[in-house]
Amino acid sequence: MLPSYLTQNSSSPLTHLDLLAMKQRGEKIVCLTAYDASFSALIDAAGIDVILVGDSLGMVIQGHATTLPVKIDDMIYHTRCVTKMCKRALVIADLPFMTYATPESAAQNAAALIQTGGAQMVKLEGAKIETVQFLVAQGISVCGHLGLLPQFIHQLGGYKVQGKVAEAAAQLVADAVTIQNAGATLLILECVPADLARQITEQLTIPVIGIGAGNSCDGQVLVVYDMLGISTGKRPRFSKNFLSDTNSIESALKNYSTAVKQGEFPSVAHSF
Numbered sequence: 491m492l493p494s495y496l497t498q499n500s501s502s503p504l505t506h507l508d509l510l511a512m513k514q515r516g517e518k519i520v521c522l523t524a525y526d527a528s529f530s531a532l533i534d535a536a537g538i539d540v541i542l543v544g545d546s547l548g549m550v551i552q553g554h555a556t557t558l559p560v561k562i563d564d565m566i567y568h569t570r571c572v573t574k575m576c577k578r579a580l581v582i583a584d585l586p587f588m589t590y591a592t593p594e595s596a597a598q599n600a601a602a603l604i605q606t607g608g609a610q611m612v613k614l615e616g617a618k619i620e621t622v623q624f625l626v627a628q629g630i631s632v633c634g635h636l637g638l639l640p641q642f643i644h645q646l647g648g649y650k651v652q653g654k655v656a657e658a659a660a661q662l663v664a665d666a667v668t669i670q671n672a673g674a675t676l677l678i679l680e681c682v683p684a685d686l687a688r689q690i691t692e693q694l695t696i697p698v699i700g701i702g703a704g705n706s707c708d709g710q711v712l713v714v715y716d717m718l719g720i721s722t723g724k725r726p727r728f729s730k731n732f733l734s735d736t737n738s739i740e741s742a743l744k745n746y747s748t749a750v751k752q753g754e755f756p757s758v759a760h761s762f
């Protein structure tokens with residue numbers, strides 16, 4: 491009899507290979523953040539492909555102004571809550587601020603997100619090539635994150651669209667290619683002009699998930715609280731309240747998924 495990992499069926503958890511196959515056949519990848527078991531179960535049941543346990547939890551769960559105060563223990567706790575109730579979606583967990591300052595600390599913290607949290611992949615911000623290579627060499631799946639980097643907010647001087655001038659755009663393209671070559675199997679592009687995101691998506695063989703990056707990316711991600719209109723602050727221009735047109739969270743999640751799969755979201759109004 492074949493071992494179970496060779497006989498997985500369609501209800502098995504998605505892997506980065508499934509996401510790659512989706513890119514190759516032109517099927518959009520739908521992603522949302524989640525931080526707890528209940529949202530995880532609802533999002534998973536709605537058929538969303540990827541759940542990101544984002545360090546955005548520093549803002550939407552903990553009430554901080556930035557993601558910087560989030561600790562690795564917070565991420566492990568919330569990742570564990572999410573993975574307990576997730577059957578199909580691939581779960582990515584963020585490595586929070588200063589937990590990947592060296593390749594060794596990155597590996598130790600990524601291991602905790604995987605071993606205790608149950609994540610399948612970890613995400614880190616910026617072109618940390620040596621760190622990506624080191625994690626991949628230990629068997630850790632890595633998602634890169636380029637464009638607006640919330641952990642670099644004090645250096646960036648605000649939540650601004652990145653890659654608007656030619657030099658910055660060229661650097662982003664080069665960083666994306668280098669991250670892919672270092673072994674990352676997914677890339678998130680945040681707040682970059684739609685045309686630049688299209689160029690990067692076409693150039694990379696790995697899937698590119700956008701947030702505020704137009705609709706030519708291979709998939710889209712939003713913070714779940716934003717897309718349900720729960721946020722207390724100003725909703726970012728690239729987000730949309732999917733609950734305002736319906737009367738249940740379940741149908742809002744399904745409508746978001748359908749809108750992404752059909753290429754209707756994000757529209758030009760949600761892009762830069």
Ligand code: KIV
Binds near residue numbers: 713
């Ligand atoms: O932390 C997060 O939620 C994220 C997304 C905004 C991409 O990194």
